Amino acid sequence: MTAALRFDPIRLPPKCEQLRKEVRAFLAEEIAAGTFDPHKPNREDTDVPEFSRKVGERGWLGMTWPKKYGGHERSFLERYVVTEEMRVANAPTRRFFVADRQSGPVLLKYAPEHIKMEILPRICKGEICFAIGMSEPNSGSDLFAAKTRATKTDGGYLINGTKIWTSSAHIADYMIAIFRTSPPTKENRRHGLTQFLVKMKQPGIQVNPIGQITGQYEFNEVVFTDYFVPDDHVLGEIDGAWKQATSELAYERSGPERFLETYYVLTELVRAVGNNPDTRSAEGIGRLVAQVHTMRRMSVSVAGMLQAGKEPVVEASIVKDIGTIWEQQLPHRVRELSAFVEETATNRETLEKQLDFAIKTAPKLTIQGGTTEVLRGIIARGLGLR
């Protein structure tokens, strides 16, 4: 068998606790000022540019990046604390979250220097929003079936085709997308895709909103018609995106956002149950707390191992697999327990509204950013089964 799974009992260092206090104080101020309501995850205004800029001012964007690009050269564990506190508070992170977690690191690794100097500091200031252009109408989990073409032209490429399910494309300033630059080869069907930096809000790009079952509009269809991308916006190796798209996923898969998406219903249930729970409620809450505690220990452990320079790829995939299933099931478990909540509970209506939204959100959690099926394939490979 391959090497045993590792989940070192990582503890957050003391400087993280100071940071946590600062983040909590900041969020409390923003809540008091009416920037967002932590009890309302189902808000329509998920894009709050002013909040994004304030988070940037605090130095909580690009936390782990080099200072010369506006970063703060802090640890992944410190970033972890900021991420989890924002998530638990239901803070409006949509504008900056993708850029901070995913797009920035891709640019750091593959973009030419002048692009890094131009864009990364703006991410750190919370000024710009990124989208990810992966899925297409006939290419979802099967990423390498993508057909949107990038055809070589003078000084760059012309893009034609359609990306879909693109979250935030309607507010995004940039997209990092993969386009087909060559056909796949017989030996390697993953060959022929190239990663590009795309400037949004330009002629040649049409963004069409797609309504989701939650009532929100985060998804979009993005249609490219002879859209021009200059040569220096190619990220990494031509035809070699598959090598890039499948690396560094550990960072993306194992964060607190992979099990805390519906966490708010658990807090609200505890509030509704009150200080003296009946046995059924106590047992149900106890199990859920034991489970979320375990998920967090696993997630912090992966963050700690990443910080130590290890590559816990299988462990990270496991965190996302069981974490997303947990956050998907959570609203249903809370709903069962809410049957025993007294009619007189003052937050009954809040809990019901939250459950309604969380139950509608639940199906997407095991699809976005790598489906359960894809993750289990990766875990199986790590176990030596394929």
Next chain:
Amino acid sequence: MPISNSGNAVAESENIVAETAEKIFADLADAQTINRDEKGKWKAPLWQALTDAGLPLAWVPEDCGGSGASLAEGFSVLSAAGRFAVAVPLAETMLAGWLLAQAKIASPDGEMTVVPASPKDRITVNADGSLSGRARGVPFAKAAKHFAVLASDAKGGVSIALVDASKCRIEAGIGLGGDNSDTVTLDKVQPVTTKEAPQGFDQTRLMLMGGVARALQIAGALESMLEISVRYSNERVAFEKKISKFQAVQHNLARLAGESAAALAAATSAADAIANAETFDDEVFLEAAAAKIRCSEAAEKGGAIAHQVHGAIGFTVEHILHRYSLRALAWRDDFGSESYWAVELGKLVCNRGADELWPLVASR
């Protein structure tokens, strides 16, 4: 079975103790050999080797007759014991020695176990200093020469006592895993030694320590179930290919890896929390109770997958799988089941209030 590369995070010194234990288990407690030995001839040499290495009294300070290993070192031995599904009272003797050491009572030689082994049973100290009460589901009571007993008197004072097992009535029982799980009755038994427990030490703390020991053993057993299931799936051919090539089997094994990982993370984190705890606060309670709850859940889900992958062969006494799967299930019941601890944890969480839940979860 050859298990290299311990999955637990342990410092170098802990590795040496754990490696000693692993070597003894590999030499003298190989699952295949034990499984074929119906008369239990393997037990005496294994116990002798463990004793020679000072492992049963690992948690007993040298001035109390033990080997003075750290809590962390002892926990790593329990993980290894779980990986081999060791069926001698090693964990029980370690816990008994640890309990006695809390009151600075020296440990005798030989097998011991802990009384009570359930949070619902109580042993009381009578006015004349003798002990009375009944404890159910005491692991390896039949094999033990002495019991480490936690008892309370009418005024709520807590005592720790060393009791001669032959002075108690023991009704033998067999647990799910095939190991003894006995009922121990003390009827005005005079202990060998009694001392007051240290300030703040109570039955909850003993149960949580026992619970973490069982969590580590379950996590270890799941690591082995994952390993032997992966190996089997890469050997067994059906429909003209290895069953490991079927996506349905791959996904089941990925789920087993997830349960094994969750158990490992919860158990090692709880062990680390207890090993480094200065006070026994809500955070340590969360770690320990959560480990017992989550590992017990994993024992059910993970064990079911291991059996599913093995098919009929795994359901036979000849195959070693049951040594791990049934013990992991049995260990759920010792020192408070997952249902018991879930109720206790739920009460604690509700008592602290909704806004104190996240600070508790994110406390370390």
